[in-house]
Amino acid sequence: MEPREQEQIRRNMRAFEAALEAGMTGKLGPELPESALLALDGSDQDEIGLDLMIHCVRTFGLRVFLLPAVPSQSEAADPDREALDAALRRFEEAGLEASGLLDASPEAYHRFSRALSSCEADWFVLPCPFGHDLGELRSRTLGTSVEVPLVRGDRPILVVRGPVVSPEQALFHPHVILRENLPESSAEALRLGLGLLASAAETPDLRVTFLLPEESEPGPIHERDWSPPDPDLRAALGPTGASLFHRLRETRPDLAWTAAVRRPSTLHPERSRVGGRLHLLPAPRMEDGVEALLQHFLLHTLDPVLVVPAPQRGS
């Protein structure tokens, strides 16, 4: 038997496995969260997170839980209570409701772990870097309080970075990244992106980046944006990307969307755009800390990023 025949069998196996996994991710029906847990750290990012959540409550009736975890170096007598009261007032002023959760654990990441276990919120919203106590390290690390929930990864986590131009702009012009080697979380990210688009009052605007494996050969498909994406693009994608491309067009034939193809080393968030888009980034299961690609992306963008793990099977 020739080595190239053996390689062909392996390629066929990978293709059939991808076809099976792509199918297992189910239909591409739009999906929206019903509830979210917003962590507050007393920083400017609290305001950004609150703006986003208030907009979500108004648009699709999200239930919001507020969890203060202000760093102990704060000068306030009860910084957690103050941060929570301020947040609740914002909701009241907007004519909306939210629930507060208080936890006496000294470390923020302990509070988050406990809250994630006890609270059934669909999304977890986190300011980042949490607590503003990282100094120069903030450009190189996300901090334990952010990393622990990311690694635990049992639900989407919205990481709030810099200021947003407007909540509508950020939420309803999503940028979904579809990773070839993560069919399930990619499908989930696309479902959430479609859910946000379905609630958008204005003209939906979806941007999709197909992330091919690093070893894929760079070619003409990587060099331009596709608007509208056409079958030539689909032909250049792997099984996961091709399947999602096909199902996106079948689910929303009316949708005008744009696409790009990247490899991990060429996936650069747009630093100059502040809060322009919500990025939906699929994440793998992480046992040895935050994945390098995810960390790099989060550290190099000021946009909000929704990190989407694979949905739990059977849930």
Next chain:
Amino acid sequence: MSDSGLQVLFGLLMLLVYGLIAFEVLHKTVAALLGALVLIGLGIGFGVLHEFEQVHRILTHDLGVLGVIVGTSILVDLAGQSGLFHFLAIKVVKRTGGHPLRLFLALQALVFVLAAVLTIVPAMLILAGLTLVICKNLDLPPTPYLLGAAFASNAGAFCTFASGLPTLMIGSAAGIPYVQFLYVSLPFALIAFVVGYLWTRRAFRSELPSDMDEESRATLARTVASFDEWALAPDRRAFLRSAVILGLTILCFALAGVLHVGLDYIAMAGGTAMLLFHGKSVEHTIRKVNWTVILFFTGLFLIVGLVKETGLLDLLARSLRNVTGDSVPLSILLFTWSSGVSSALVDNIPVAATMIPLVQGMEGLPKEPLWWSLVLGCNLGGSATPIGSISCVIALHTLYAESGIKVSWGRFLAVGGVLMVLQLALASLYLILHHAGGLMPTLPG
């Protein structure tokens, strides 16, 4: 050197090359090219070849076969890239609902059809990958499914003129029209398939799950239903174009006689149409043509042609003719079983290449039954041993490399060896009855 001395020398060198191929001492292409070069040198040195141009004339006889291989390689490669065959494979598997026995039949039927259209190697490469993924996800034992597919592909390899390389060689040498395969070999291919299915189902009955509860059945059905066949067909335009071009090429193969062109012309036309309309890189596609096989054939055709020049093969044919006398049934038995058993031990391509001149040398007997004996024998013999056919080699190698399962010669012979005996016995009977009943079409010319 005397004529008989040359015949012995060239015959032994041919057997040496076959031995090098059978025992994988050298890559088969290198062995065939080396053998050809040595025999050409000896042929010129000992006066077997009167002029070097004779070498070109030997090859000219077989240019048609090489043309079909090049054309169909391009056709099959580009159609494969469009996802057409993967799409069909997943569709068929989904229809089984994951039921183990239905799956057993479906995979065999699928590889039978794919081998008939694509030839054995591409069919088995697709099926081996699919079978392992399905067995892993459904928790089924892969051995019965892969071996069953290997046997079924051997039956599919003589459905039509272009279904298998030995079939193509014999069909070209005999000048059998494409449609005659539909009258003679296709019906028996179906019989051989059914016999193979029934036998393997019986032989593997202890390994194939038959009873299962509702919950397990539902789980299997859900898993199989999850396959997204469109995930592997990235471009619908290319997909449809591939299906149309492939369909038209098969139709034109059947109409070759009416169109007064050779099958190589049609294969090259199909390949060119695919290059023109598929939109893939031409350079890349042409590089993927199986040049290894083409060079192997070139070497082999030269070896057999040079041995023939010594008169050895005519001598063997006359000896066989003396054994069979004027009995057609005896000739059928002789060619079916000798080609079958030889194909079980050596690659069936050299067997076909060597047996073709023998049939040509059987003067005074109707050639049609002998050609068909060769077609059926060369293809069915490969099921007997682990090295008998490329489909069995692929199945066993894949089982070991991807699942760590080693199938012993004894176990293989107990299934494949018995199957070969069953199928060859039925093939002999089928051809004898076909001939006796006057159902065998006469060859043109």
